[in-house]
Amino acid sequence: MIFRTAELFAGPGGGAYAAKTSRFVDQNEEEWGFSHVWANEYDKDTVDTYKLNILEDPNAETVFCQDVRTFDLTDHERLSDIDALIFGFPCNDYSLVGKQKGLEGDFGPLYTYGVKALKEFRPDVFVAENVGGLSSANEGEAFIQILKELEEVGYVITPNFYKFEQYGVPQARHRIIIVGIRRDLAEQGIEFKVPAPTTPTVSDYRTAGQALTSPPIPNNAFNHEHTNHNKRTVDMLSYIPEGGNAWVEYIPEELRLKVKGARLSNIYKRLDRNKPSYTVTGSGGGGTHMYHWNENRALTNRERARLQTFPDDFYFQGGKESVRKQIGMAIPPEGLRHILMAILRTFAGEEYAWVEPTKKLQVNTLYKETGNEIASLVKV
Incomplete structure (x- = not known):
């Protein structure tokens, strides 16, 4: 079976590329996989990236550049029936780095459009993705509400906290x-059962050094423009050791940042070539662009894309900052691919290595009155 697949909040195509490359032939010589049917994304550059890299015909009118809040999910003449839905609803209001407004923020309620799509199209399976902070936003209430709505619309759900470095992602x-x-x-x-990690221990992790040097990135690679730093930044970086940040003691006083109360560990932080990178992000000012372990510079977008497991022939469209945002917002294709392959094997009735889902997502001690109810929604 080839699952006809739709996406909401599609991004540049991390989920779509994972789906496109998730295929296998079962013991009866039947092929299993996913095929693109339609997708929605509001940013034009991001839509252009998706069309170029995912569609066989980039001119096909199946990727809709539109705010999901005005996207008509009931238009079945434009939106074909589907078997699978992928939606990585916006994380802005759930991230631990932000104010965690959760359901009270501008972006927090957007998950409801995924729920509406499930109700409208009744696909066999869905995959929803968000940041780990989702479980604690609004003191845990947001996560409980989302689980309840997904269950009430008619699905048996399996939430899990995935550490992508345990699934071959160098990050x-x-x-x-x-x-x-x-x-x-x-x-x-x-x-469905949670697929077992493929690189479960520290010694198995794919490192940032491996990702960026094996093979080397050609100087003329697409999206590989270097940043023109000012002399002060280059001088400051020269004092920061591999894995260190802007507050290491070696930096001379005249080169130190004059920012009160800021001690974020990722500000001007160099990668450690022998470990997975820290999290690739899509926004932020000076000091948040990720920095090479020994060269005194920020990473290029192509290097960030490698840490996100996009192939070098995945060409991001738009200006440098737009591309940075697209890369940071995307789900790593290699990480999601393991989950999608587990879904295919689940439906094919084939065995695969699996682990129990994260238990801390199944019981919320802050809401003892609903604890039993939530436990009944989530498989133990």
């Missing part, structure tokens, strides 16, 4: 991913 990127199987199929024995 410490931690995300909550919820897989849902439509209840009537679950009652027939279709049971």
Whole structure:
């Protein structure tokens, strides 16, 4: 079976590329995989990137550049039926780095459009993704509400806290991913299980050094423009050791940052070539662009894309800062691919290595009155 797949909040195509490359042939010589049907994303550069890299015909009118709040999910003449839905709803209001407004923020309620799509199209399976801070926003209430709505619309759900460095991604990127199987199929024995990590221990992790040097990135690679730093920044970086940041003691006083109360560990932080990188982000001012372990410069967008496991022939469209944002917002294709392959094997009835889902997502001690209810929604 090839799952006809749609996406909301599609981004530049991290999820789509993972789906496009998730295929296998079962013991009966039947092929399993995913095929693009339609997608929605509000940013034009991001849509251009998606079309160029994901569609066989970049001119096909199946990727809609539109704010999801005005996107008509009931238009079945424009939106074909689907078997799978992927939606990485915006994380701005759930991130631990932000104010964690959760459901009270501008972006927090946007998950409801994923719920509406599930109700409208009734796909066999869905994959929803967000940051780890989702479980603590609004003192845990936001996460409980989202789980309840996904269950109430007719799905058996399996949320799990994935550490992508344990799935071959050269980056410490931690995300909550919820897989849902439509209840009537679950009652027939279709049971998704969390795929076991493929690089489970520190010694197995793919490092930033491996990602950026094996093979080397050609100087003329697409999206590989270097940043023109001022002399003061270059001088400051020269004092920061591998893995260090802007507050190491070696930096002379005249080169130190004059920022009161700021001690964020990732400000002007160099990579450690022998470890996965820290989390690639898509926004932020000076000092947040990620920095090479020994060259006195920020990473290029192509280097960030490698840490996100995009291939070198995945060409991001738009200006330098637009591309940086696209790369940072994307889900790493290599990490998601393991989850999508587990979904295919689940439906094919084939065994695969699996682990128990994260237990801390199943019981919320702050809400004892709803603890039993939530435990009944999430598989133990």
